[in-house]
Amino acid sequence: MEDVMNKNKKENQIFLTLQTIGRAFFLPVSILPVAGLLLGLGASFTNPKTIAFYHLDGLLAQGTPMNYVLTVMNNVGLAVFANLPLIFAMAVALGMAKKEKGVAVLSSGLSFIIMHTTIKTLLVFSGKILPDGTVSEKVLDGAISSVLGIQTLEMGVFGGIVVGLGVAFLHNRFYKTKLPAAISFFFRS
Helix, strand or coil: CHHHHHHHHHHHHHHHHHHHHHHHHHHHHHHHHHHHHHHHHHHHHHCHHHHHHCCCHHHHCCCCHHHHHHHHHHHHHHHHHHCHHHHHHHHHHHHHCCCCHHHHHHHHHHHHHHHHHHHHHHHHHCCCECCCCCECCCCCCCCEEEECCEEEECCHHHHHHHHHHHHHHHHHHHCCCCCCHHHHHHHCC
C-alpha cells in the first residue's frame, strides 16, 4: 500500500512540475499573435508590389508617414520573433522561480548571453568559426547563426527553454544562500 502511495506522490509531483512548465510557456506564447499581427501588417503594407497592386502609392509609398509607422510595426514584429529564445529563457525562469522572480529573470538573461558567448568561443577554438568571423566549410549550412549578435549554434527556442529551466532550478535551490561578507554588499535587501 505504501509503495502505491509513494508512486502516486511521485506521479503527482511530476504532473505539477509539467503543469508549472506549461504555465511558464504561456507568457511568451501569448505575445506571438500580437507580434505576428504587427509583422504581417507591417510587411504586407510596406511591400512595393502590394502598394502598387492596391494603388496605395500616395498613402503608403516609401517616405510617407504611414510607411514609417508600418515599417516600425514590421521591425517590432521581427524583433520579437528573432529574440524568441531569449524571451523563452526569461519567461521560463519567471514562471518556474518560487521567490525573487526578478533575480531569476535577470540571471536567465545573463546566462543565455554567457551560454552563447561560451559556445562561440568553443567554435572558434575548434576551427568551426574562422579568425575572420566566417564559418568553416566543414560546418553544415544553418548550424551556426547569429543570436543577439553572437555567432553560435542554432538552438532556437529549445536553447532558451533549457537555460530558463536550468536557471530556475539553480535559483530555487540557492537563492537563500548567504554570501561571504566580502561580496555580500552586492545583494543587500
